[in-house]
Amino acid sequence: MRRMDNRGDFLQLLGPDVSIAILNHLDDPSDLVRACSVSRSWHRFVIENGICKQLFLKMFPEIYNEAHIIELNNMIGPTKLNGDNSSEWERLKRDHRVYAFLARGLSPSIRTDCLSEPISASSTDNYPDESIRNTLEPGDRVENRASYWSSEGENDPNVPETLTYTLVANLCVVTEIRVQPFQAFFQYDYPIYSSKAVRFRMGYPRRPLEFNNDKLASHEWGDEIIWTYTSPEFPMAQENFLQAFKLPEPVLCIGGILQVELLGRVQRQEMDELYYICVSHVQVLGRPLLQPFDIEVLDPSGSCALNYNLKTECCKSSTQSHETEAAAHVRGFTDILMQLLGNGAVVADHESDEEPPA
Incomplete structure (x- = not known):
């Protein structure tokens, strides 16, 4: 596959401020996953600039003041770190995975049956x-x-x-x-x-x-x-x-x-x-958090693992003759989510944390 010429990359042509503004107009976490899959430079740009977190807070503005629980108290995190040895880069990747997971997994509307x-x-x-x-x-x-x-x-x-x-x-x-x-x-x-x-x-x-x-x-x-x-x-x-x-x-x-x-x-x-x-x-x-997404508290310190249980969703669909639109939507993005979440953040049947080609 021919390497992408940076002269044709709008992230390079427009600069970071305009590129962030454009990416912030995306309204679906799966679109950000696709953006991360374009090239290594796009992958790094989305993660370094916290685009997934910005999308999550745009989708759920009422949770803005709760973000410190995720970031500072380390209540939610991957069970294993890998790749770049930089602690800051690992933190950014972790936040990217967590916010994408929550953006896809949380109920889009307030429910009265919690x-x-x-x-x-x-x-x-x-x-x-x-x-x-x-x-x-x-x-x-x-x-x-x-x-x-x-x-x-x-x-x-x-x-x-x-x-x-x-x-x-x-x-x-x-x-x-x-x-x-x-x-x-x-x-x-x-x-x-x-x-x-x-x-x-x-x-x-x-x-x-x-x-x-x-x-x-x-x-x-x-x-x-x-x-x-x-x-x-x-x-x-x-x-x-x-x-x-x-x-x-x-x-x-x-x-x-x-x-x-x-x-x-x-x-x-x-x-x-x-x-x-x-x-x-x-x-x-x-x-x-909607099925098949889940949080598992690992120990008394409060550290947690983010889980995407593919078997739960498959079993659920096999027992229903008419699947709901929401369930079909989630299933349609299974492979994309596995790409995004990586093997450090979820427990699932098939996981990958490979970066896209340059």
């Missing part, structure tokens, strides 16, 4: 009838039966409670959390068992969590979860509606664990004069 499964409640009054699992239901009644979680009763109104869940993905950009206190429509005067305030924590487990019904009913996780984010306290109204608590900034939750802290009790139960907190529904809004 909550997956309950892990545990700090206490439960009548298990399983008043289990934390009921908080996944969108209403306070299921088949004419009350659906809610209830804490145990306490004499002290300051005793807090916690509800702990997994998210739908190991990486999720969380923007808002909604909590609905339960109104006991079967008790006199229809009392509402809200907490005085709520607070939210996000993090990842030190080791794979083992779930069982005993822990689901009542368990404090203590040191088993490493919390990387704690929100401010939000006052909760003693009203029967889904109350929205927008986080000061979107939070990049790596590890997929969310905890709702219910601080302070308001309502006594007439029959025993004890304070309770009851919740009928919890909802999490955000942008989860």
